[in-house]
Amino acid sequence: MPITYTSGEQIEVYRFSIPVTVGVPLLALFLQAFVPRRFPFFSIFDLPLLVTIFFGMARRNPISGLFTGAAIGLAQDMLGAYPIGIYGIAKTVVGYFASSLGAKLDVENAGARFLVTLGFYLVHAAVYFTVARGMVNMTLNWSWSRGIIAGLANAFLGVGLYFLLDKFKQRT
Amino acid sequence: MESVLGRYRNLTILVGVLFLQVLGLAVQVKRSGDAESTRLIRIWAVDSITPFERVLVWAQNGSSSLWHNYFFLRGVRAENRQLKQQIEQMRLDQVRLSEDAEQAHRLQRLLAFKEQTIAKTVPAQVIGSSGSDLSRSIYIDKGSNEGIAPDMAVITAGGIVGKVLRVFPATSLVLMINDQTSGVGAMLEKSRLQGVLKGTPDGAVILERVMSDEKVSPGDTVLSSGGDQIFPKGLPVGAVSEVSPGREMFLNIRVRPAADLSRLEEVLVVTEKQEQTAVVDSGARVRAADILAQRLPSVPDKPVAAAVGAPGSKVAAPGQSTSPVAKTQTPVRSAKPGAVGVQQVAASSTAAASTAKVASGAATVAPAGANAASTSRAPGVDGSGQPKASQASKKTVLSGEPAASGGSPNAAGSNAASLPAKPSTVQPKPPVSQPNPQPPAADEDPH
Incomplete structure (x- = not known):
């Protein structure tokens, strides 16, 4: 699927109601914390990341994208075992670039969304590991095979999830 | 300057937000060397998520319990039978392990080893x-x-x-x-x-x-x-x-x-x-004969079926104990009504070492020693968080008294002495002539 370059005037910018803006990230965080307990394979998914990418691409505003990413990432950090800020930084970067990309490219079709999600998953992982190893001095090891599999799995889930979340979009 | 900031407004804000988070991380990393305290923000986050998780877990467990306890009872009888057989086998294993545990404990005490045990969970x-x-x-x-x-x-x-x-x-x-x-x-x-x-x-x-x-x-x-x-x-x-x-x-x-x-x-x-x-308890006198009796090999276990149904096998019935020692002992409370197989096997095959211990008044020990502890401590922890087996063992090891089998299945099950003395509900079969009749268990005792 080709990713078409579109001028800013042609791209529609969406907004979301407050309940959706607050509720969807919270639901994603909750599901991410609860579901793996029952279905361990679910931990391969990163729902908060998918939500960050979706809101970023839909709003197409880098500032709101980076703040959305920062808020979701920091909330995810608070529930985890590691220092607060690792996910925050990674998702801030992802939110910013997802919004920037959304403002320049038409990422409405499934193929584009798949590739964008896969790419951002790897960017997210790269930033996460860089911060964790470089700043916090954590002994984390990167597994390429697992990273690629997780990226593909998230991309597949993302495509479905985005179509579901599209229903909450409101035109500005 | 303003025009530059205005032009790169988005990038500036991105750098600013990232800088703040990096600063926050640096503070946390610096403080992690000290006694780390939980951050308030983390408490809020956890407190806001966990109530929902609790409710969901509660609902999940409730519905699961309803399903499993009322609607899904197929095959329970067969499973129960199988589990009972498993318990019998495990009790026999436990008796064997208790011997090893006793020896390990004794050696540890002699060498004044420091041992760490789970006291409360x-x-x-x-x-x-x-x-x-x-x-x-x-x-x-x-x-x-x-x-x-x-x-x-x-x-x-x-x-x-x-x-x-x-x-x-x-x-x-x-x-x-x-x-x-x-x-x-x-x-x-x-x-x-x-x-x-x-x-x-x-x-x-x-x-x-x-x-x-x-x-x-x-x-x-x-x-x-x-x-x-x-x-x-x-x-x-x-x-x-x-x-x-x-x-x-x-x-x-x-x-x-x-x-x-x-x-x-x-x-x-x-x-x-x-x-x-562990200190050698001088108050608890263990006779050399007792130690010897414990160290000598006991009679190997026979299969349950063979022990119960084999012609000529002696089954301990009330007042008909095959062990002369067991006759003198007050019958202890049964660990579990209906645990016939264990009683029979214990009476016929594993009575040797255990009865010898009871007769001499030596301390019989529940399995909680160095070797057995690794496998038996955790399962022995009861709902209140107290490890039953190790409590029993501590009591008996320190006081040197015979372990009372209580009413607890764990305690009774692990107490070798209680097994042969339990009143059995099975009537002994009349001995049938066989080429090599097996002598009673007590007679087989090499001690």
């Missing part, structure tokens, strides 16, 4: 996880209100799970042993080789720091070594699943955890460990 339910593939941790529904503190060991009946990392009033965060940042002192049961257990990115567990010239084979049991000061020594960790040459001079040993870390539901938090130097 708190049962907890797993209500959530960190939800990330990059960190492996779980939330349990017990916190500082229940006496949980950081660095407490978390175990299941199967084996160790992890350690408490952060404590909140009503919940705690547990770092599991398959997290990449965790480290557990472990050793191989047979060779006693020590290493460090760590997690891998894919959630597996590896044993590091074992030299490549050592012999390690798949299937070897891995136990906690106690070197980390968190897990008491001898707790089951897992079994070696794969061995390959690793980097430098070390082996790459993959370990299959004994506890199913991906499907944890209930865990035990070790809230109190007991470290004591």
